[in-house]
Amino acid sequence: MRSKSPVPSCFSFLRSSSSRVQSPDPSSVPSSSPVARRAVDEKVTEDDALPAYFADSMNLDSDDGLNDRALETIQSAIDFYSADLREISLFISDHPELSYHEFLAHDHITSFLSKQGFDVTKSYVIPTAFKASFTLNFKSGSLGKNGRHVGFCSEYDALPGIGNACGHNLIAIGGIAALLATRAAMKAYRISGTVTLFGTPAEEGGGGKIELIKAGAFKDLDACLMVHPTAGGKKGEKGTAIITGTLAVQQFKVQYFGKTAHAALAPWEGINALDAAVQAYSSIAMLRQQLNPSVRVHGIILQGGLVPNVIPDHTLMKWCARTQSAKELDTLMAKLIDCFKAAALSTGCSYEIKMDGPAYSELRCNLPLSQAFAKVLSKMYDIPVKIDIDRFEGASTDFGNITYEVPACHPDYTIPSRLGDQNHTIGFTEAARTKQAHEDTLRMSAGLAGVGIRVLEDEAFAKEAKTWFNNNTKT
The missing domain is CATH 3.30.70.360 (Alpha-Beta Plaits)
Incomplete structure (x- = not known):
């Protein structure tokens, strides 16, 4: 308008006896196994992917809704893929791409996920967005028989002149790791449902997630989660996490x-x-x-x-x-x-x-999901998580719009950085490349997967998250 007036453990099982070559799966390989991690291009069929042995009790229920064996499986899967995830993170960092131009990152990630047997949709709605899903559907005798759907988000766009200065290379692998770990637990414990990773471009400007919302990408989700790195961690120490709002x-x-x-x-x-x-x-x-x-x-x-x-x-x-x-x-x-x-x-x-693009809504994290994430990190790593969903940090994210569409949670976590090297500085770009930042990210991914499995497996918990959403967030 031109005018002059106003104008986001391994509980091992025996591998399938199928004779055809397939990628070793972390839910069947202990983290200490010498089995080579090299993936093959051939996809694993759903039947081949199922475990040949299950625990006597398939019930994962415990006092807090978490089961040690499931969390061990999640940890095993993340350990199993750690080297691959590190390579992806450094590739994205070495090839920074601005919003809506993340073609190298898109192709690199989707190639990896396709080799791991996921159902991958490239250029999903947006040329540099993608969707990668895995579904199990047991007709009887299974957990999660309602077929719930949990989603994770990855980001991978950079900032002009300073590269991945908001740690999007870490956010990318955070979502990928959560996807891999959730699938491993689903297969190990016969948990029905769907897990999907959404590759979401243009968070730094352009609102890629908002375009996906308009296309209905998240409408069938029972929960959506992602993690985001921040400065403030100390070298040699496990980081901390916080769940707040953003503007x-x-x-x-x-x-x-x-x-x-x-x-x-x-x-x-x-x-x-x-x-x-x-x-x-x-x-x-x-x-x-x-x-x-x-x-x-x-x-x-x-x-x-x-x-x-x-x-x-x-x-x-x-x-x-x-x-x-x-x-x-x-x-x-x-x-x-x-x-x-x-x-x-x-x-x-x-x-x-x-x-200049759509408005980003304030971030309103779902309280039950936030509390579940804190429980997982406490149980697995003794990492404290501060939950203060009614306090608003000065930053903003298009994941805020997702929190008004479905139950959603967006924890922030610290990685080591020099004094003054906050997000959106060249120093943070370097901090996000370190081995410790990688390890801190994978711990957060385990937290996401732990919550994801609980959403799929625990009907009462999923309903609790949905009720809180309906009463506190839904527009």
């Missing part, structure tokens, strides 16, 4: 249009678009005094003129507005638009405001 955000661009003139000979003949941009910037700076301390507004001038002796006839600004709710974001945007309008009126410029 809703809208990114947008503003242009002013004026008229050129010689800045010395006849400046009065011009209409200064730079004056309008500066005035709008100053108005918003003063507006902050009346804004709630949780609100964030930040902007830059991308284009301010070409030479100083010509009155600029065009300026371009880019802004981010962040609040604790989508409703509050609407109110803030109205105030900001008034600032831009006022600057146009006082300088004689016309202006244009264009939303």
